[in-house]
Amino acid sequence: MAAAARFFIRGANSKLSITGIGNGSQSSFGGTLVKLSPSSNSRTKTQRRHAHFTFQPDPERTQYGPTQKMNLFQSVTSALDNTLASDPTAVIFGEDVAFGGVFRCTVGLRDKYGKDRVFNTPLCEQGIVGFGIGAAVAGATAIAEIQFADYIYPAFDQIVNEAAKYRYRSGNLFDCGSLTIRAPWGCVGHGSLYHSQSPEAFFAHCPGIKVVIPRSPVQAKGLLLSCIADQNPCIFFEPKILYRAAVEQVPVEPYTIPLSQADIVQEGSDVTLVAWGTQIHVMREVANMAQEKLGVSCEVIDLQTILPWDVETVCKSVVKTGRLLISHEAPITGGFAAEISSSVQEECFLNLEAPISRVCGYDTPFPHIFEPFYIPDKWKCFDAIKKMINY
Amino acid sequence: MAAVKSMNKLYGVCVHAARRTASRLFQHRAFRVGAVQRQQPFDSSLEKPQFPGASAEFVDHLEFIQPNVISGIPVYRVMDRQGNIIDPSQDPQLSKEQVLNFYQKMTLLNTMDRILYESQRQGRISFYMTNYGEEGTHIGSAAALDPEDIVFGQYREAGVLMYRGFPLDMFMAQCYANVDDLGKGRQMPVHYGSKDLNFVTISSPLATQIPQAAGAAYALKRENMNRAVICYFGEGAASEGDAHAGFNFSATLECPIIFFCRNNGYAISTPTNEQYRGDGIAARGPGYGMLSIRVDGNDVFAVYNATKEARRRAVAENQPFLIEAMTYRIGHHSTSDDSSAYRSVDEVNYWDKQDHPISRLRHYMTARNWWSEDDEKSWRKQSRKTVMEAFERAEKRLKPNIELMFTDVYQEMTPNLNKQRDAMWRHMKQYKEHYPFELFDKEPISQ
Numbered sequence: 001m002a003a004a005a006r007f008f009i010r011g012a013n014s015k016l017s018i019t020g021i022g023n024g025s026q027s028s029f030g031g032t033l034v035k036l037s038p039s040s041n042s043r044t045k046t047q048r049r050h051a052h053f054t055f056q057p058d059p060e061r062t063q064y065g066p067t068q069k070m071n072l073f074q075s076v077t078s079a080l081d082n083t084l085a086s087d088p089t090a091v092i093f094g095e096d097v098a099f100g101g102v103f104r105c106t107v108g109l110r111d112k113y114g115k116d117r118v119f120n121t122p123l124c125e126q127g128i129v130g131f132g133i134g135a136a137v138a139g140a141t142a143i144a145e146i147q148f149a150d151y152i153y154p155a156f157d158q159i160v161n162e163a164a165k166y167r168y169r170s171g172n173l174f175d176c177g178s179l180t181i182r183a184p185w186g187c188v189g190h191g192s193l194y195h196s197q198s199p200e201a202f203f204a205h206c207p208g209i210k211v212v213i214p215r216s217p218v219q220a221k222g223l224l225l226s227c228i229a230d231q232n233p234c235i236f237f238e239p240k241i242l243y244r245a246a247v248e249q250v251p252v253e254p255y256t257i258p259l260s261q262a263d264i265v266q267e268g269s270d271v272t273l274v275a276w277g278t279q280i281h282v283m284r285e286v287a288n289m290a291q292e293k294l295g296v297s298c299e300v301i302d303l304q305t306i307l308p309w310d311v312e313t314v315c316k317s318v319v320k321t322g323r324l325l326i327s328h329e330a331p332i333t334g335g336f337a338a339e340i341s342s343s344v345q346e347e348c349f350l351n352l353e354a355p356i357s358r359v360c361g362y363d364t365p366f367p368h369i370f371e372p373f374y375i376p377d378k379w380k381c382f383d384a385i386k387k388m389i390n391y
Numbered sequence: 392m393a394a395v396k397s398m399n400k401l402y403g404v405c406v407h408a409a410r411r412t413a414s415r416l417f418q419h420r421a422f423r424v425g426a427v428q429r430q431q432p433f434d435s436s437l438e439k440p441q442f443p444g445a446s447a448e449f450v451d452h453l454e455f456i457q458p459n460v461i462s463g464i465p466v467y468r469v470m471d472r473q474g475n476i477i478d479p480s481q482d483p484q485l486s487k488e489q490v491l492n493f494y495q496k497m498t499l500l501n502t503m504d505r506i507l508y509e510s511q512r513q514g515r516i517s518f519y520m521t522n523y524g525e526e527g528t529h530i531g532s533a534a535a536l537d538p539e540d541i542v543f544g545q546y547r548e549a550g551v552l553m554y555r556g557f558p559l560d561m562f563m564a565q566c567y568a569n570v571d572d573l574g575k576g577r578q579m580p581v582h583y584g585s586k587d588l589n590f591v592t593i594s595s596p597l598a599t600q601i602p603q604a605a606g607a608a609y610a611l612k613r614e615n616m617n618r619a620v621i622c623y624f625g626e627g628a629a630s631e632g633d634a635h636a637g638f639n640f641s642a643t644l645e646c647p648i649i650f651f652c653r654n655n656g657y658a659i660s661t662p663t664n665e666q667y668r669g670d671g672i673a674a675r676g677p678g679y680g681m682l683s684i685r686v687d688g689n690d691v692f693a694v695y696n697a698t699k700e701a702r703r704r705a706v707a708e709n710q711p712f713l714i715e716a717m718t719y720r721i722g723h724h725s726t727s728d729d730s731s732a733y734r735s736v737d738e739v740n741y742w743d744k745q746d747h748p749i750s751r752l753r754h755y756m757t758a759r760n761w762w763s764e765d766d767e768k769s770w771r772k773q774s775r776k777t778v779m780e781a782f783e784r785a786e787k788r789l790k791p792n793i794e795l796m797f798t799d800v801y802q803e804m805t806p807n808l809n810k811q812r813d814a815m816w817r818h819m820k821q822y823k824e825h826y827p828f829e830l831f832d833k834e835p836i837s838q
Contacts, residue, residue: 119644124639130606131636134602134605135607135609136606138606138607140613161594171573171584308807
């Protein structure tokens with residue numbers, strides 16, 4: 001499934017260089033190498049753009065013991081390491097996890113904990129999740145990796161019809177609460193249709209599972225450990241663009257951050273901004289822009305848990321500010337902003353000063369070359385705030 | 392003979408490899424993860440293929456492998472259709488008590504099926520699925536397992552649960568969705584489950600249990616407590632992607648599991664020649680590197696022998712086994728089906744009269760003077776009586792507390808669900824005459 005594309009992504013991320021192969025008597029690649037001259041034509045611009053956000057680390061937490069500088073994938077490794085150390089039933093599996101994973105989230109774990117605990121599966125997402133459900137039912141802590149959230153759909157039946165309903169349909173005789181599914185999520189600059197998706201809305205419609213998305217390494221480790229400990233099947237989406245870009249001082253010891261509790265990242269009085277994952281960093285910049293250019297004070301809320309979501313915190317904020325903007329990369333129609341918008345207008349109708357605004361991806365598949373135009377960037381969000389203020 | 396030889400040629404590599412592996416591993420149950428690797432480094436001076444993907448020789452004439460569907464994998468049996476033992480060495484030589492238990496469980500299941508099918512026709516329960524003709528597959532396999540082995544079923548394995556001791560009252564409670572239902576009234580009839588009896592609750596989607604069973608077996612392997620998993624499914628469900636996933640995972644991850652396929656000739660109305668073109672399900676096993684066998688599913692001793700040996704080796708060697716039990720679905724698919732629309736009454740009658748697991752076992756018993764006409768008469772009367780009594784008790788019971796509609800979605804109640812539950816009760820307070828409250832239990836539940 002998109003093996004070629006995965007190779008491309010892997011090449012981009014892991015800096016594997018193909019050296020030493022052409023050292024034989026002739027070039028063995030089947031074609032002469034073309035010497036490329038640097039582009040001196042002023043009309044061709046450099047392809048690589050700057051990211052659409054700047055990662056903003058949170059203040060260091062001291063209450064969880066000593067910390068270490070980690071990026072997002074390292075914080076995930078740390079959480080998995082803590083889990084394998086403390087829970088003898090814990091196992092991690094999926095495609096390519098044995099050598100460390102295409103995003104390096106499982107580096108070192110197989111050597112440290114054994115081949116029976118960190119292992120590759122065949123290339124089959126419905127099998128990965130089904131296998132994970134069964135292992136959890138039999139009492140193991142099962143941590144399944146789906147290589148990209150874009151490929152989670154073959155497992156949709158197992159997640160929605162089986163994992164989510166296991167406890168309810170059996171009258172609590174059986175459950176797969178010790179199952180956690182992890183998947184890289186969201187735009188990455190060049191991911192296009194099948195390496196950029198944010199599928200949280202599909203799963204938000206499914207009672208029985210939890211859906212969690214962190215914004216940073218510290219949040220990721222704490223939330224992932226909560227998902228693993230939580231006795232309900234959880235899907236943990238990891239913003240792949242943050243794997244290397246997000247660096248923080250992360251506690252080395254295990255700690256948990258509660259699920260279903262939205263985090264007020266920044267307090268404000270005029271507009272409530274709700275987002276999750278990478279988009280939080282966009283929103284923080286938007287809040288600064290709104291303050292500088294419009295004198296508008298924004299309250300930024302990281303939802304963190306999409307299902308079950310923290311209605312109370314969001315509504316309390318909207319009662320205070322009277323204005324709500326929700327932003328996500330996923331397409332706007334049927335996106336999770338629609339659920340938030342609908343619930344908030346039910347609870348806070350008379351407090352609203354303006355219609356609730358959603359700044360999201362367009363209703364198209366996630367495009368490749370058009371990504372800069374597609375994403376809900378800070379300018380689109382800023383403009384939406386301007387309209388809300390002037391409503 | 393020639394067919395068997397060509398079959399061996401096709402599957403010979405697997406058989407020989409398995410025998411070698413079996414003897415080597417018989418002594419210990421260590422993990423073989425990573426053991427299946429290349430033995431020699433790549434060497435282009437050899438004329439043998441060096442590809443990592445297959446261990447094979449070169450061949451220089453073009454020939455497609457012919458799938459053998461005219462004379463497929465043979466069907467293992469112990470008794471002939473009249474219940475006579477063919478080869479005495481294959482008779483498991485079970486005690487009279489055990490054999491009588493087999494017979495009584497199969498006939499009790501048959502009696503329960505008749506009564507519950509009728510009760511659906513009369514509108515007393517909403518839905519039912521019978522097990523007619525497949526009782527041998529249930530009892531033979533269940534008897535060959537340990538009570539601690541975990542069962543993942545599809546929906547036509549009630550006899551396995553019955554063999555393990557699930558009370559009639561509990562079968563009835565689930566079908567009536569009454570207050571005694573362990574499933575708390577949430578599922579359609581025949582979706583049984585029992586934690587105590589290690590029978591995972593049935594779900595309607597087909598084949599979803601197959602990769603789950605592989606995962607459970609892997610967890611049991613790590614536990615190292617001499618437990619296996621058995622996973623039942625029909626030949627129709629075997630077409631699902633989940634079946635392919637489960638087989639492949641169980642082989643690559645070396646799981647102690649028995650895959651038990653009930654090939655009963657039909658998936659609702661779809662006959663096997665529209666379900667697959669290969670040699671049934673057993674022929675797929677070698678494709679996954681799995682030891683496989685085809686048995687006469689209507690021969691309870693053949694089912695017993697095959698399951699017993701598969702279980703022993705699955706646990707000893709940490710590898711999956713595939714058993715395809717050939718049988719026939721004598722009843723309709725369910726109470727929503729009328730199979731006369733797609734098959735002849737003559738066909739059904741043949742299986743009912745000429746090749747039935749219950750009558751074959753009865754012949755075995757009567758040949759040994761273990762069962763007389765009087766025994767038969769009094770047992771029929773007694774089993775019908777106990778089923779009817781359980782049935783009448785179940786029908787009188789209340790339905791579960793309506794609060795149970797909202798619990799167990801998650802381990803804990805959520806604020807969202809609490810709000811919805813309160814809203815429901817507020818609505819009911821005002822409109823109660825439009826809802827069937829009198830049927831439901833009102834005793835407060837402990838959360």
